[in-house]
Amino acid sequence: MKLLFSLLLTLFSNLTNAQTGNSYLKDLSTLRKILEKTPSFKAQIKGQKLKSYNALYNTLYSDTVNKMTDFKYFYNLSQLIFPLQDNHIYFYQLPTDKYFNDKEGTDYPFCKIDIDSLKKELTKQKSESIEGIYNYGKFYSVGVFKQSGNKYIGVILDSYLSQWKKGQIAIHLYEYRPNLYKAIYGHPTSKGFILQTNEKYQNQSLVNSYFYSSYSESVYSKKSGEPDFINLEKNTPKFDLKNITNDIQYLLVRTFQLNNITVQKSRLFYDSIKNILTAHNLILDLRNNEGGAKKATNKYFKLVKKYSKKGHVYILLNNGTLSQAELLTLRLKKVKNIITVGQTTKGMLTYGQNSYGNVKLPSQRFEVAPTDMNGRAKFLKFEDIGINPEILLNDSEDWIEQVIKIIREK
Numbered sequence: 306m307k308l309l310f311s312l313l314l315t316l317f318s319n320l321t322n323a324q325t326g327n328s329y330l331k332d333l334s335t336l337r338k339i340l341e342k343t344p345s346f347k348a349q350i351k352g353q354k355l356k357s358y359n360a361l362y363n364t365l366y367s368d369t370v371n372k373m374t375d376f377k378y379f380y381n382l383s384q385l386i387f388p389l390q391d392n393h394i395y396f397y398q399l400p401t402d403k404y405f406n407d408k409e410g411t412d413y414p415f416c417k418i419d420i421d422s423l424k425k426e427l428t429k430q431k432s433e434s435i436e437g438i439y440n441y442g443k444f445y446s447v448g449v450f451k452q453s454g455n456k457y458i459g460v461i462l463d464s465y466l467s468q469w470k471k472g473q474i475a476i477h478l479y480e481y482r483p484n485l486y487k488a489i490y491g492h493p494t495s496k497g498f499i500l501q502t503n504e505k506y507q508n509q510s511l512v513n514s515y516f517y518s519s520y521s522e523s524v525y526s527k528k529s530g531e532p533d534f535i536n537l538e539k540n541t542p543k544f545d546l547k548n549i550t551n552d553i554q555y556l557l558v559r560t561f562q563l564n565n566i567t568v569q570k571s572r573l574f575y576d577s578i579k580n581i582l583t584a585h586n587l588i589l590d591l592r593n594n595e596g597g598a599k600k601a602t603n604k605y606f607k608l609v610k611k612y613s614k615k616g617h618v619y620i621l622l623n624n625g626t627l628s629q630a631e632l633l634t635l636r637l638k639k640v641k642n643i644i645t646v647g648q649t650t651k652g653m654l655t656y657g658q659n660s661y662g663n664v665k666l667p668s669q670r671f672e673v674a675p676t677d678m679n680g681r682a683k684f685l686k687f688e689d690i691g692i693n694p695e696i697l698l699n700d701s702e703d704w705i706e707q708v709i710k711i712i713r714e715k
Contacts, residue, residue, distance in 0.1 A: 326369040329378055332666040333365060336385055336673060339664060344679045345391035345656050358388060375403075376414045379498040380477070380489060382671065386500060387479075387487050390688045392653040393628070395674035398497035399665075405468050405496075413496065414474035416460045423448050424462055432527065435478070435506045438462065440529050441493055442521035445469050447476055455480040459525070466520075468496060476511075476525070478504065485689055493519045503652055503689050505624065508535060508700040512624045513651070534704050535623050535648060537593045543567065544574040546581075553712060554584040555705070558605060561597030561629045568601070575604055582612050586712050588705065590621045592647065596628025606636055613642040617715075619708050620645045622694050627651040632684070634692055645694040646708055652691035655680035 340346050350358050365381045379398055386396055404413055427448045430437040435457060439447045445464035452458045459476025461469050469475065477489040488504035491497070493516055504513050510526040522539055537559070545557040556578070560567055589609060609618055620634060622645055631654040637643050657678035665672050698707045 325373050325378075328668040328670075329369060329373055329381070330366065332378075332382060332668050332671065333362075333385070335666050336382055337362060339673060339675050340385060340389070340394075343389070343391065343394070343656075343676050345389045345394075345676060348680070348682070349389060349391075354388070361385075361388075374414075375412075376477075376489075376498065379500075379671070382666075383487070383489060383500045386502065387481070389502075390685060391656050391676055391680075392503045392651070392688060393656045393658055393674075393676045393678075394502065395663075396500040396671065397492075398499070398671050399669070400492075400495040400497050401670075413491070414477075415472050416458060416474055418460060418472065420448075420460075420462055420471050423450070423460065426450075432509055435484075437509075437527050439511070439525040439527055441475075441525055442523045444493065444520050445475075447525065449476060449478070457486075466493075469493075476514075482689070488514070490514060490516070492516055493521070505649075507624065507648065534702060535592075535700055536625060537590075541593075543570060546574075546578045548584065549588070549705070549709065550584075552585045553588065553709065554582060554586070555588045555590065556582070557590040559593060560595050561599075561601035561633075562595065563598045563601055567597075571601060575608075579608055582608070582616075585616050587612060587616055587618045588621060588708055589618055591626045591630045591634065592621055592623040592704075593625035594627070594630035596630050596653075599629060599632065602629050602633040602636075606633060609637060609643070610640050613640050616642070617712070618643045619711070620647075620694075621704060621708065622647040622650050622692065624648055624651050624691070626692075627653040628657065629654075631687065631692055635684075635687075638692075644696065645692070646696040646711065647694050647698050647704065649693050650687075650691040652687055652689045655684045655688045 361384060365384060368381060383396060386394055424438065427436060427438050427450065436450050439449060439459065441447065444466055446462045447459040448462045449457055449459040457478040458474050461471050461473045461475055464470065475491045478486040480486050484506055486504040488501040490499045490501060492499055501513050504511055509528055510524050512524060514524040541559065543559045547555040549555050612618065620637060620643060622634065627650065631650045634645065634650065638645060656676040658674060658676050659678050661675050661677040663672050663674045696711060698704050
């Protein structure tokens with residue numbers, strides 16, 4: 306009976322591995338076909354790069370012999386996206402209850418390490434180092450350290466959430482240029498894997514570690530309880546105009562989307578302000594602008610360009626300035642009397658998604674949002690890196706107040 310049970314267990318294990326292997330190969334093949342249709346793949350993966358990409362694919366295709374953990378599965382698929390400079394592509398695991406039923410926490414990526422010793426070592430790291438202790442709001446802390454080569458991992462140190470346990474790996478970072486990373490995160494709520502193709506370490510934070518439908522609106526940061534002067538609050542209006550002083554006006558534009566509600570709000574707002582920009586200085590706030598369509602930016606470009614003939618414009622940028630907001634910034638930088646201030650933009654401007662939609666892979670476990678809008682080669686140098694402002698602002702003082710000081714000192 307014991308021998309029979311052992312044989313049945315082995316047979317079940319082999320069947321499970323085979324099923325996982327077949328699922329993996331279908332997902333891998335399908336994802337490649339989807340990516341091959343994107344403008345970024347067609348423009349970038351040629352010649353020697355195509356040979357290297359084919360070699361990578363063949364390596365990933367043969368990687369079904371060993372145990373295929375959920376993370377290994379997702380990481381292998383993500384490697385097909387790594388070579389593309391196209392930050393409009395999204396890839397993520399669909400939510401599952403599996404990770405909540407793992408009482409020991411060992412089914413999830415896990416690092417067997419002495420947590421207390423790790424904490425002591427990481428407290429010695431300098432603020433400019435990506436290694437160190439990060440907080441995700443008030444919910445848990447993560448210790449990030451180099452595991453090997455270009456790879457860093459973030460291990461749970463303390464958690465106030467039942468699903469996250471000490472030693473589990475919530476962050477995987479792969480450095481591909483100095484201070485630029487491909488990141489795979491475990492979603493704070495569902496623990497499902499998410500690919501972030503363009504992560505940066507700035508102001509002691511992983512600035513692109515935002516998560517939809519999460520516990521917090523914060524990012525992984527070494528800071529704790531300090532005010533955020535870089536980002537606008539979520540409840541900030543989409544459009545606004547204020548008179549700061551007699552000679553300084555403040556114009557906020559947070560979106561260039563073309564959905565019906567936004568288009569109507571944008572039109573009404575624009576019509577209400579187009580003739581009342583009269584101060585000698587204008588602060589154009591494009592922080593956390595979610596982008597949209599060029600058609601929606603044109604009227605603001607013309608308005609600001611016209612204004613700049615009689616006054617000075619200071620464009621306020623941060624890492625949340627992306628897509629069409631970045632493209633508008635490049636257009637305005639060529640105009641006289643316009644100065645960019647703040648933080649480097651996201652670097653997500655060459656391509657875009659218009660009508661393709663999200664696609665589930667055959668296993669129904671993962672979803673990809675491919676791009677379908679052609680990009681211009683001249684913008685590729687800003688993809689990943691972003692647009693650097695002419696004047697950097699510090700993160701320890703209100704940004705509007707800093708711009709006012711710049712204006713007064715001119």
